[in-house]
Structure formats: C-alpha cells, structure tokens
Amino acid sequence: MSKYPEPDDGDHGALHGRIAQALAPLPLSAASAASLQQRLLSRVAQSAERHRGLHTIRQGDAPWRDLTQGVRACVLHDNGVTRSALVEFAPGASLPRHRHAAHEECIVLRGKLQAGACHVGVHDYHLAPAGSRHERIHSPHGALAFLRGTSVGNAGSMLREVVTAALPGDGPQLTTVVADSAGWHEVAAGAFIKPLWQAGVSASMLFRLEAGARMPAHLHAVEEECLMLSGEAFFGDILLRAGEYQCAPLATQHGEAYTDVGALLYVHGDAAYLPT
Numbered sequence: 001m002s003k004y005p006e007p008d009d010g011d012h013g014a015l016h017g018r019i020a021q022a023l024a025p026l027p028l029s030a031a032s033a034a035s036l037q038q039r040l041l042s043r044v045a046q047s048a049e050r051h052r053g054l055h056t057i058r059q060g061d062a063p064w065r066d067l068t069q070g071v072r073a074c075v076l077h078d079n080g081v082t083r084s085a086l087v088e089f090a091p092g093a094s095l096p097r098h099r100h101a102a103h104e105e106c107i108v109l110r111g112k113l114q115a116g117a118c119h120v121g122v123h124d125y126h127l128a129p130a131g132s133r134h135e136r137i138h139s140p141h142g143a144l145a146f147l148r149g150t151s152v153g154n155a156g157s158m159l160r161e162v163v164t165a166a167l168p169g170d171g172p173q174l175t176t177v178v179a180d181s182a183g184w185h186e187v188a189a190g191a192f193i194k195p196l197w198q199a200g201v202s203a204s205m206l207f208r209l210e211a212g213a214r215m216p217a218h219l220h221a222v223e224e225e226c227l228m229l230s231g232e233a234f235f236g237d238i239l240l241r242a243g244e245y246q247c248a249p250l251a252t253q254h255g256e257a258y259t260d261v262g263a264l265l266y267v268h269g270d271a272a273y274l275p276t
Helices: 012-022 030-050 155-164
Strands: 055-057 065-068 071-078 083-089 104-111 113-115 118-120 125-128 143-148 175-177 185-188 191-199 202-209 224-235 238-241 245-248 263-270
Touching (some): 071 245, 104 224, 175 191, 202 224
Antiparallel strands (some): 071 083, 104 143, 185 191, 191 202, 202 263, 224 245, 224 263
16 A cells, blocks of 8 residues: 555645655766756856846845834935835834925835825825925824835935924825725736826836736836835846835836736836826
C-alpha cells in the first residue's frame, strides 16, 4: 500500500505532493551550470538597464521624523519644486491651522482625517489649492496619508504656512473626491482611470486594474509618481505592493504593467493618459 493517501477528486494538493515526492533534480554539468548562471546574470543586467532611473521606495526604506506630538512624516520625493511625503497621525493627534503656499494633494491610505467640516476617508482624494486655508487637521482614531505638494520636510515653509493662516479669508475652495464607483473610465480591458486634477500637461488620477489586466510599456513625457494604494502590480520586472512608491523621471520607461490579483494606485503623470 502506498504511504500517500489516494487523492479525492479535486484534491490537487495531495496529488501535487505525491508528484513532488517522486521528482528528482536533474544533474547539471559544470559547463551547463556556468552557462545557466551567465544567462541569468545577463538577464538581470538587461533588466537593471531597462529600469535605470526609476526610484522605488519600499515600506520601511525611507526614514521617519517627528513633526509634532503624535504626528510623524517620511519624505518620499523632492525635486526642488514639489515634495511628496507620507504623514502618520496617532489617535487624537493633529496639525495646526495653516495656509497652503502651493497646491497640495492628499490621499488617505488608512483611517480618517478631519479639518473643520471636511472629512477624508480611506482612498478619498483631497485637493487644497495654493492660497487655501486648512483648519486644524486631526484624526480621532489615527491615520496615514500621502501628500503631494506639501511643505512637510521643510521647517521654514511649514512655519510660514502656520503664520499666514492668520490672514483673513479662506482662499480658494477645497475639493474632495470620494472613493466610490463614480467617475471611472475603462481605457483597456480590465483597466480603469478616474481623473482627479489636471495642471497643464500633468494630471493626477486613480488607476484601477482588475486581476489579469495589462497596460502597455510607455516612455514618460513628464515625471511620473505612483503610489500603490491596494493590491499589487508588476511594472516590467519591478513589483509594487500596497503602500509602496515609485518615481519615474522624465524620459525613463515603464515596462508593461500587469497584475494577477488586482491593484488600485494613485498616479501623477502625463495628462495624455486621461480619457478624451
């Protein structure tokens, strides 16, 4: 009698186990092993060259610094014009009232943020135009947010924004786009875009990819920032998972995007992506 139980119909795990036990690795000659190693190293070098210039930040890669009690930040990117960062609020923590010197975008990754009558939840998008004033931002139960166009990371800019909040007037209107099923456009099989904000040749948008969806490789006509909000996807040979960030500078190239589990990501890049 076999020491392995007969698999029931559909019991693929038991069947695979029996097959695996009977398999033995094929011996390789020294010459074959050396050839295989060389081909693998060549493939790695080609991949590195194709992805040269892309800047990927995994969770835990970038350092965090305290901003105030219960609030800390991690700067992801600063090109001298626009700064992007993650900001984490402990339960009950807050930032003071301030007036924005530049357009600031916000996507909440976890929890909820409140500023006066404004409530921003998970995967909601919030835009504070230059000159607009935010009331005290706080999170009753804790939150993690991605900010693009923020003063976070520059002490002088943060101080000026707090001081100028005392000037009269609220400035331009704040805008919130909630995370719902509205506003999506299918741009390829299983691939959807939700426009958020456009500034000239650049735009901010959400990409939603269903499991099995693919997007073609593309050259970047403008700098592109990506933040994976949920799920995961390959961009060429680079796997981007939830909470991870990538910046693709001007003239760099992304390989084909593919996901086998589905993905939701924020992208600030070429406005040509937007549906017409």
